[in-house]
Amino acid sequence: MWLTSLTPRRLLLDTAKFAQLSPHLCRLDLAASPDVAKEYIVADYDIRxxxxxxxxxxxxxxxxxxxxxxxxxxxxxxxxxxxxxxxxEPYLKNSQGPLRDYFRSLSGDPNDLRDLDYDTVAARWTRWAEKFKQHYQLDDRQKRVLDEMVRGSKDFRVELEALPEGVELTGSVGKVVTFLPDEKRLIVDGQLHMTPSEKQALLKQVNFNEETDDADAIEDPVKKDFVKKVLYLYQRQASLSYLEKALASLKGDPAWAGSIDEKQKGTIDGKTLGKIQLYRNRLDRYEQK
Structure with missing residues (x-):
């Protein structure tokens, strides 16, 4: 058998291992050159x-x-x-390598700066609320409740027959709380909200201490009704809407938004950086490396 008769399915083995092979192997003499001949063993073995x-x-x-x-x-x-x-988005934001900037840009906001901008957050909440109304086909009452949750209420009202004698809505209280005698409505401004000190100022005018006194024990029906309505209004308006919470955090909280001391304006202590600005500064330093 000559070399040309071999197929890819046959395995060539050195003759030194001939004794170790099974009897089904056969001997093959191949002429490697005109002067030198080598002996090989062909194993009929299918490696596939x-x-x-x-x-x-x-x-x-x-x-x-x-x-x-x-x-x-x-x-x-x-x-x-x-x-x-x-x-x-998380995968794109954490991209590394020479194409890092390109892949991170595909996420739209790789550093989440839009979540720290109130106008962007407000627009996002507004779009979500409108889509929610359309998708679930809310009725007028449900739409009003949703708007109060997202944007807040214009004002908070409760029916009140009359103000107790001696009660005056003046000063800071008068800016937040109003009474309409014709409509018999006690109203709290939905944008300003009543503070705990303003609530105490109202109750103090009728000699009521919330910590020690019981509203049900008041004998005068006008004062009793007034105290209960004030406590009810305060409890109702105390919860902020989503946008009000975002505004308070991103623009009203000095720890996040920073603060400016007018007395030391122009000096190194005149402006205190908030967490948002510190985050932006660190991002800039990181990108410059």
């Missing part, structure tokens, strides 16, 4: 043969991998209609 169990295992493995990829893809598509839709 694998067991049935191995075949089944490979099929199961490939089906499992395919199912996993299919399931993850379908889940991501299905989640787009849910409240917590899947997004690649």
């Amino acid at each position: 043969k694998i067991s049935i169990i191995a075949c089944i295992a490979l099929v199961v493995l490939r089906l499992s991998i395919g199912w996993q990829l299919l399931y993850e893809g379908l889940w991501k598509l299905d989640s787009q209609d849910s409240a917590s839709a899947w997004t690649a």
Whole structure:
């Protein structure tokens, strides 16, 4: 048998291992050159043969991998209609390498600065509220409740027959609380809100101490009704809307928004940086590295 008669399915082995091979091997003399001849052994062995169990295992493995990829893809598509839709935003924000800036820019806001801007947050909440109304076809009452949750109420009202004798709505209290005798309504401004000190100032005018006195024990019906309505209004208006909370945090809280001391304006102590500005400064230093 000559070299030209060999097929890829045959394996050439050195003659030194001939004694270790099984009897089904055959001897083959090949002329490597006109002067030198070497002896080889050809083993009739198919390297592509694998067991049935191995075949089944490979099929199961490939089906499992395919199912996993299919399931993850379908889940991501299905989640787009849910409240917590899947997004690649975290992956893009943490991109590294030469294309870092490009991939991070695909997220739109890689440093989450939009969450620290009140106008952007307010616009996002407003869009969400409008989409919510349209999607769930809310009635007028439900729309009003949703608007109060998101934007807050213009004012808070309660029916009151009359103010007790000697009660005057003046000073800072008069800016927040008003009484309409014709409509018999006690009104608290929804933008300013009543503070605890203003509530105490109102109750003090009728000699009522919230910590020690009981409203039900008041004998005068006019004073009793007034105290209960003031406590009710204060409790109702004490909860801020989502936009009011955002405004208080992003613009009203000195720890976040910073503060300016007019007395020391122009000096190094005249302005205190808040967490938002400190975060921006650190981002700038990091990007410059």
